[in-house]
Amino acid sequence: MMRSVLPYPLLALSLLAMWILLNGVSAGQLLLGCVVAVAASAVMAQLQSPKPRLRSWRAIVRLALVVPVDIFRSNVAVSRQILAGTGGRKVSGFVTIPLALRDRTGLAILACIITSTPGTAWVEYDSKRSTLLLHVLDLESEDWVKLIKTRYEQPLGEIFG
Amino acid sequence: MTGMADLPIWAALLVAFLVLLGAVLTLIGVLGLLRLRSFYERVHAPTLGTTFGAGSILAASMIFFSMLETRLVLHEILIAVFITITTPVTLMLLARAALYRDRAEGAEFVPLHQEADPGSAGGDHSGRK
Numbered sequence: 534m535m536r537s538v539l540p541y542p543l544l545a546l547s548l549l550a551m552w553i554l555l556n557g558v559s560a561g562q563l564l565l566g567c568v569v570a571v572a573a574s575a576v577m578a579q580l581q582s583p584k585p586r587l588r589s590w591r592a593i594v595r596l597a598l599v600v601p602v603d604i605f606r607s608n609v610a611v612s613r614q615i616l617a618g619t620g621g622r623k624v625s626g627f628v629t630i631p632l633a634l635r636d637r638t639g640l641a642i643l644a645c646i647i648t649s650t651p652g653t654a655w656v657e658y659d660s661k662r663s664t665l666l667l668h669v670l671d672l673e674s675e676d677w678v679k680l681i682k683t684r685y686e687q688p689l690g691e692i693f694g
Numbered sequence: 695m696t697g698m699a700d701l702p703i704w705a706a707l708l709v710a711f712l713v714l715l716g717a718v719l720t721l722i723g724v725l726g727l728l729r730l731r732s733f734y735e736r737v738h739a740p741t742l743g744t745t746f747g748a749g750s751i752l753a754a755s756m757i758f759f760s761m762l763e764t765r766l767v768l769h770e771i772l773i774a775v776f777i778t779i780t781t782p783v784t785l786m787l788l789a790r791a792a793l794y795r796d797r798a799e800g801a802e803f804v805p806l807h808q809e810a811d812p813g814s815a816g817g818d819h820s821g822r823k
Contacts, residue, residue: 554768608719608746611738615726625735627805641782648782651723651741654734655782656789666805668734668789 540578545570585638592691611651623671630665639693705761709754716751733792
């Protein structure tokens with residue numbers, strides 16, 4: 534019963550939260566939000582997209598703490614590099630990263646993290662070889678393969694594995 | 695703007711600081727768009743505007759309207775979420791289009807269809823002069 538009404542409980546919950554955020558808290562809006570959430574869940578069920586399974590809440594919390602800090606740090610690094618002008622030129626280039634992560638949701642979140650971090654850009658993912666082509670602005674400052682694998686891929690693997 | 699004067703001084707300062715910070719970060723991103731050399735380098739610059747640039751302006755907006763209406767205003771979280779999940783789409787579209795063209799033209803600095811053994815860094819592809 535539960536499964537047929539709410540096939541995607543997290544999606545329904547986030548939709549309800551979004552509705553409340555947009556329209557304010559009141560009994561009427563709560564009811565309307567529930568209707569929207571259930572209807573959207575039914576549409577989602579029709580699409581038959583595979584349901585992501587969250588295995589580790591601890592890894593989610595860890596990732597949620599690490600990522601904003603990294604985004605902030607690379608904001609500072611990239612700003613500095615832009616303002617430094619020609620004197621502070623760094624070598625940019627492509628990096629190929631072999632990924633063990635194959636889950637679609639996990640990859641989507643990895644894409645969000647990598648694009649949200651100034652200084653790294655997701656260029657191409659090869660699903661046959663499971664490799665990711667990245668472009669990084671400052672090639673020499675870090676070991677990018679190790680950084681992406683340990684900081685993001687490993688916790689994502691724990692979450693969606 | 696109505697009720698701007700009702701804002702306590704600490705909140706006004708904080709809001710002003712955050713708005714300015716966001717504007718400066720976005721401006722640096724725009725400068726980067728002008729200054730960086732290759733397409734692949736330029737693609738990094740606007741990210742400043744879509745992360746902490748937008749983030750601090752949204753935080754300022756959250757504080758401003760929460761103080762003014764004396765209730766928590768959190769719409770801005772939604773804006774941040776939607777920016778974060780939609781930028782990869784356009785970025786990948788642009789990057790892959792550029793990659794496709796560069797490969798078709800036989801540009802040397804672009805890695806070919808990942809024939810190199812996985813795990814090796816791309817090496818010295820310093821981009822277009």
